[in-house]
Amino acid sequence: MKKPLSFDGxxxxxxxxxxFIGSNLARRLKGLGAKLVLVDSLVPEYGGxxxxxxxxxxxxxxxxxxxxxxxxMRYLVQGHDFLFNLxxxxxxxDSMSDPLTDLDINCRxxxxxxxxxxxxxxxxxxxxxxxxxxYGRPEYLPVDERHPIHPVDVNGINKLAGEWFHILYNDVYGxxxxxxxxxxxxxxxxxxxxARQTFVGIWxxxxxxxxxxxxxxxxxKRDFTYVxxxxxxxxxxxxxxxxxxxxxxxxxxxxxxxxxxxxQLIAANGSGSYLVRPFPEERKxxxxxxxxxDFSSIRAxxxxxxxxxxxxxxxxxxxxxxxxxxxxx
Numbered sequence: 001m002k003k004p005l006s007f008d009g010x011x012x013x014x015x016x017x018x019x020f021i022g023s024n025l026a027r028r029l030k031g032l033g034a035k036l037v038l039v040d041s042l043v044p045e046y047g048g049x050x051x052x053x054x055x056x057x058x059x060x061x062x063x064x065x066x067x068x069x070x071x072x073m074r075y076l077v078q079g080h081d082f083l084f085n086l087x088x089x090x091x092x093x094d095s096m097s098d099p100l101t102d103l104d105i106n107c108r109x110x111x112x113x114x115x116x117x118x119x120x121x122x123x124x125x126x127x128x129x130x131x132x133x134x135y136g137r138p139e140y141l142p143v144d145e146r147h148p149i150h151p152v153d154v155n156g157i158n159k160l161a162g163e164w165f166h167i168l169y170n171d172v173y174g175x176x177x178x179x180x181x182x183x184x185x186x187x188x189x190x191x192x193x194x195a196r197q198t199f200v201g202i203w204x205x206x207x208x209x210x211x212x213x214x215x216x217x218x219x220x221k222r223d224f225t226y227v228x229x230x231x232x233x234x235x236x237x238x239x240x241x242x243x244x245x246x247x248x249x250x251x252x253x254x255x256x257x258x259x260x261x262x263x264q265l266i267a268a269n270g271s272g273s274y275l276v277r278p279f280p281e282e283r284k285x286x287x288x289x290x291x292x293x294d295f296s297s298i299r300a301x302x303x304x305x306x307x308x309x310x311x312x313x314x315x316x317x318x319x320x321x322x323x324x325x326x327x328x329x
Contacts, residue, residue: 012081221292
């Protein structure tokens with residue numbers, strides 16, 4: 001079975017399909033004519049939100065299932081051309097307080113998914129969402145894919161194992177896989193009720209509720225990827241033969257300190273305030289300091305680069321949540 005080079009009429013499976021990135025990807029794919037099956041456990045801690053797909057119900061199938069269930073996954077991967085494997089546990093702090101659950105979701109479940117593909121659909125094209133967290137504290141900046149791997153938390157270790165399972169199954173079993181290492185993805189639909197997905201979410205919630213938000217440290221440098229840019233990277237990776245078996249960094253075009261980001265967020269909102277605080281001890285131990293990506297590999301291979309500037313992205317995100325805030329609390 002030859003893979004379609006476009007998504008028009010393609011059968012696409014998205015794990016974590018009711019989550020932040022998964023729902024934005026689903027919306028884009030539906031516009032491209034794909035036939036979609038979304039898989040989500042809807043476990044409250046892990047980001048699935050039915051409101052994220054409220055406008056997608058027609059023509060999109062939702063299967064409430066857990067990627068840790070081998071029977072469900074073996075059935076679900078059958079007949080699909082593409083799998084965007086986005087389901088995961090994203091909280092770094094949760095990975096330290098409950099490491100075995102993180103192991104189950106970010107490591108063991110990845111073997112479950114890949115074994116389902118090996119048994120039931122070796123022709124499927126897979127893109128796996130990994131994280132820049134596995135690099136740990138940078139030895140040099142910007143961080144490229146050759147940077148040493150030194151995770152500072154359980155989440156980073158398990159995501160590393162998950163991504164190498166994908167590369168192994170590409171190399172040994174011929175299942176076409178690509179790994180994208182995401183960094184600080186933000187935008188409409190992100191988790192804002194707590195900091196499990198990204199600290200930017202809880203900043204936005206506090207801002208829109210008229211409360212000052214806390215900036216821990218403040219001088220750390222970061223880059224950010226707007227969700228539409230992340231979606232385009234996922235699509236490009238899925239349709240490129242050159243991307244098979246490869247690992248690519250994503251990133252942002254602008255590098256800012258956390259205090260500068262706070263100022264930009266307040267400016268985009270038109271009001272607000274923040275407080276600079278020292279890191280809580282449990283967070284300080286797993287903070288990576290300055291981090292920003294070198295994404296020249298994916299730009300050279302696939303022509304991807306971020307297009308949505310930080311100011312524009314923050315304005316779009318705030319506009320969305322002003323209108324839809326109750327659905328995300």
